[in-house]
Amino acid sequence: xxxxxxxxxxxxxxxxxxxxxxxxxxxxxxxxxxxxxxxxxxxxxxxxxxxxxxxxxxxxxxxxxxxxxxxxxxxxxxxxxxxxxxxxxxxxxxxxxxxxxxxxxxxxxxxxxxxxxxxxxxxxxxxxxxxxxxxxxxxxxxxxxxxxxxxxxxxxxxxxxxxxxxxxxxxxxxxxxxxxxxxxxxxxxxxxxxxxxxxxxxxxxxxxxxxxxxxxxxxxxxxxxxxxxxxxxxxxxxxxxxxxxxxxxxxxxxxxxxxxxxxxxxxxxxxxxxx
Numbered sequence: 001x002x003x004x005x006x007x008x009x010x011x012x013x014x015x016x017x018x019x020x021x022x023x024x025x026x027x028x029x030x031x032x033x034x035x036x037x038x039x040x041x042x043x044x045x046x047x048x049x050x051x052x053x054x055x056x057x058x059x060x061x062x063x064x065x066x067x068x069x070x071x072x073x074x075x076x077x078x079x080x081x082x083x084x085x086x087x088x089x090x091x092x093x094x095x096x097x098x099x100x101x102x103x104x105x106x107x108x109x110x111x112x113x114x115x116x117x118x119x120x121x122x123x124x125x126x127x128x129x130x131x132x133x134x135x136x137x138x139x140x141x142x143x144x145x146x147x148x149x150x151x152x153x154x155x156x157x158x159x160x161x162x163x164x165x166x167x168x169x170x171x172x173x174x175x176x177x178x179x180x181x182x183x184x185x186x187x188x189x190x191x192x193x194x195x196x197x198x199x200x201x202x203x204x205x206x207x208x209x210x211x212x213x214x215x216x217x218x219x220x221x222x223x224x225x226x227x228x229x230x231x232x233x234x235x236x237x238x239x240x241x242x243x244x245x246x247x248x249x250x251x252x253x254x255x256x257x258x259x260x261x262x263x264x265x266x267x268x269x270x271x272x273x274x275x
Contacts (some may be wrong), residue, residue, distance in 0.1 A: 097125040
């Protein structure tokens, strides 16, 4: 493997930097995560956290992660809702039905998009966005399906089946479940804004001023972070502290798999790929 000049590092959160206790709404840092962020600061490598979850608006993550010892610079936490807001705005969708909570609604409103709750009487919308919500049911799914049947395009923040949670618990990927239900009803596949789409990495490149070729992406899911990194031409690094073991990373074809797999993050920047 050729060494690269890495100037930015993009860390997944759930299963990579930390694990979330969904009931308490708190995070616990994973082994080596604090040391990895400290090493980035010491070496002048720009660290960005990019979660595929939309549990919270970006601003809410900073104190939660800081309480776990994971400190990131302002503006350096990205969620699929931020990506969705930028992409929906670019596509000219001004009125969007959202099956999601505050974590998705806030970035859209901040982008100037009119957010419509999924339910009876929602009226005509430009698009439907499926995102994580603590509670949803038949009225929300029916409203979303009706909008898609009426011709609105459907998007999702993520279609990951689950996320890594505290105590080895898997957290259900709610937006993926909703997307499957809408596809079953309408035959329409949701376009995904979160990982493995490279749209988030494009935003990060604008933020950091660092091209994908000089960026390392570190994550616990070969279908998400690793796939995104390889598509963008970034350095793809897998870590086994979350949903995947080494066998899961190595099961992919050579041009699709992680270029490096580690068991924990401390000492990561001492690896020759960062020379």
